[in-house]
Amino acid sequence: MRGRNPFDGKPHLTLRDVAEAAGVSEMTVSRVLRNRDDVSAGTRKRVFEAARRLGYVPNKIAGALASSRVNLVGVIIPSLSNMVFPDVLAGIGDILDETPLQPVVGTSKYDPEREERVIYEMLSWRPSGLIVAGLEHTEASRAMMRAAGIPVIEVMDLDGDPVAAAVGISHVDAGRETAREIAARGYTRIGYLGASNFADHRAHKRLKGFEEGLAEAGLTLADRILYDGASGFGTGRRITEALLSRTPDLDFLYYNTDMNAAGGLLYCLAKGMRIPDDIGLAGFNSFEMLEGLPMRIATMDSRRRDIGRSAAELVQAGELTEEKLSLDPVFLPGDTIRARP
Amino acid sequence: MRGRNPFDGKPHLTLRDVAEAAGVSEMTVSRVLRNRDDVSAGTRKRVFEAARRLGYVPNKIAGALASSRVNLVGVIIPSLSNMVFPDVLAGIGDILDETPLQPVVGTSKYDPEREERVIYEMLSWRPSGLIVAGLEHTEASRAMMRAAGIPVIEVMDLDGDPVAAAVGISHVDAGRETAREIAARGYTRIGYLGASNFADHRAHKRLKGFEEGLAEAGLTLADRILYDGASGFGTGRRITEALLSRTPDLDFLYYNTDMNAAGGLLYCLAKGMRIPDDIGLAGFNSFEMLEGLPMRIATMDSRRRDIGRSAAELVQAGELTEEKLSLDPVFLPGDTIRARP
DNA sequence: CTGAAAGCGCTAACAT
DNA sequence: ATGTTAGCGCTTTCAG
Secondary structure, eight states, rough: TTTTTTOSSSBBOOHHHHHHHHTHHHHHHHEEEEETSSSSSSHHHHHHHHHHHTTOOOHHHHHHHHTOOEEEEEEEESSTTHHHHHHHHHHHEEETTTTTTTTEEOOOOOHHHHHHHHHHHHHHTTTTTEEESSOOOOOHHHHHHHHHOOOOOEEESSSOOOOEEEEEEOOOOOOOOHHHHHHHHHHSSSEEEOOOOTHHHHHHHHHHHHHHHHTTTTTOOOOEEOOSSOSSSSHHHHHHHHHHHHSSOOOEEEEHHHHHHHHHHHHHHHTOOOOOTTTTOOOOOOOGGGGTTSOOOBBBEHHHHHHHHHHHHHHHHHHOOOOEEOOOOEOOOOOOOOOOO | TTBBTTOSSSSSOOHHHHHHTTSOOHHHHHHHTTTTOSSHHHHHHHHHHHHHHHHHOOHHHHHHHTTOOOOOEEESSSSSSHHHHHHHHHHHHHHHTTTOOOOEEEEOTHHHHHHHHHHHHHHHOOOOOEEESOOOOHHHHHHHHHTOOSSSEEEOOOOOSSSEEEEEEOHHHHHHHHOOOHHOOOOOOOSEEHHHHHHOHHHHHHHHHHHHHHHHOOOOOOOEEEEEEEEEEHHHHHHHHHHHSSTOOOOEEEEEHHHHHHHHHHHHHHTTTTTTTOOOOSBBBBBGGTTTTTSSEEEOOOOHHHHHHHHHHHHHHHOOOOOOOOEOOOEEEEEEEEOOO
16 A cells, blocks of 8 residues: 555556656656756656656655755635635735745634644645734744744734734724724714624724724714624624614714625615715725725725735745734725715 | 755754653654554653643654655635635535545636646645536646546536536536526516636536527527626626617626626616516526625525535545536526516 | 654755 | 765554
8 A cells, every 4th residue: 555545556656657768867857847957958858758648746745855845835814705815815826826835725714723723734734934814823823833933924913912924904003093084074973883703803903993093083982783693785784774773873884894884885775864974884894896886885995915915925035034014004985984074 | 954944943843852852762752643542641641741842743744755645635716706616615614624634725717727737736745635616627637637546526517528526517507597587587688798708617608508598488698798807796787787788678687697796786776777577687606795785686506515515525535436416506586587477 | 552664755965 | 967875754564
């Protein structure tokens, strides 16, 4: 059974097979296949042909062990269904596609214990770098990342204490800034609509900053509602209806994410409310796919793709950097908030 | 430099380090860390403690090479931003989470050459299985998959010639079935709205089946419009407006995906059209996040999560199966199509 | 229950 | 420009 795939009697081809077929040494085959330029054109051609004909696929496991070089970058995010994370991945891809590095994605499902296991699994492949969403990890996770001896970049959040490098926005600032924009436009009866998910630290930070921003203007949150489950139009609708039936005199609704704000928008429009005069709405994230709703929702661009790009650049540089890179979220007033007086 | 990480002067810990610290042989450490039950409780405890204290993380590269066992499953999909693919991944995760197998995702960006490179990269890690979206691949890709000696599952599509096993729906049938539902409700002036993306084979197959289904009822497509770029509400709006201004007397709009249908729905509602009496709409995919629109769009559930689950089960079984598993897409009439007479 | 020896398939380093 | 040798860090196999 040794040297064979467990599912098949046929052993994998090795360098030796190609070497014999081409009439050269294993070492020469290895050089050709790694595109080194110290092989004569004729030999190179013979080797390529032999490899092609046999259908040889190199064994990276062996190569990585021999060279202690692994061209993988671990990327750990909470989920793939949240839309914000694929955007970060796209940014990472923009950069890594131009390099030999390859991202390998793992998901934590917002569970720190699960994240710890994923980090452990990832590190056991000895990747060239690690990109992890968020700053909140178990102590064991932090210890592993510190000891990994590779570039470790925490992304999306800057409010906290990164293990090493970090790229992101301050969600506290984002929330505060949104509150200022709202207060500056004369709204006073403000409600918050968000997820009860205890582990969504970034949303909690935005809310914290939001309340600080309101306080600056002498305001407090008039009401808030939390939901379980996934964000979406239906969720946005339901929580909006529930909140407004409880506190009908709200004049502004601040959502944890544009997805819910979109549902809220559709609800308010259906009820004939006048937006943005009677009631204003704002979300967070700036999702491109929502362009095309009846009104553009006021939101803050969370710079997800840029975050992915910058993180990948830091990994690619290969240094054990502790750089903190703060991107500025951009407030986009859209149509669901009054003009500034 | 050998045996060290290129970014760090400090070499990684090895089994030997743990063995010395615990006062046992490397072999014993290896046994403990793989949770084999042929080690005495006392030794086991000493080893675990030493490993913890040192912060040892095993090297899977070496382990995989020695054992020729790699607990990775390659998953190759066109993109992560399309929403349909994360759903397939979620289904795969449902199953693999209960096993030692771990999915590794690669994206082809709808480019067969790129897909070929990704398949090659994946196979060079000697994974335990491969799950690939679609049936259209380069000849070289097909040859690699045939020769891989591992379970290879093509997913999402059954109209074509799979390399080995396949799990999915027939998109031709899905299109034909949708056409029948529309024709049975008395619509006659039918338009199609889809992507020009040459490489979206499944959408083309749906359109083919759709036209066949119309033909059965003595109908033909009254007009069609193709767009470049991403699907979304804005896109749906724009193509709907363009198509209706060109052919105003259409009484049904069939979209390649619910995302565009949603934009079309919002457009038609804004224009005061009476849905589903004056004009009907249907999409494809059944996206959960769209629940909550003003009307539920008629659509067909593409069974994405089930497809992921079944594919993962086949991989996990570990046999070189050639099974073809056909799931039935389900037509969901929603509110945008008239009741059957 | 524990250890010693051999080798997985490749590449670094040193020949020639 | 090509070949030879010695491992990479682990697991398999066989001995005790």
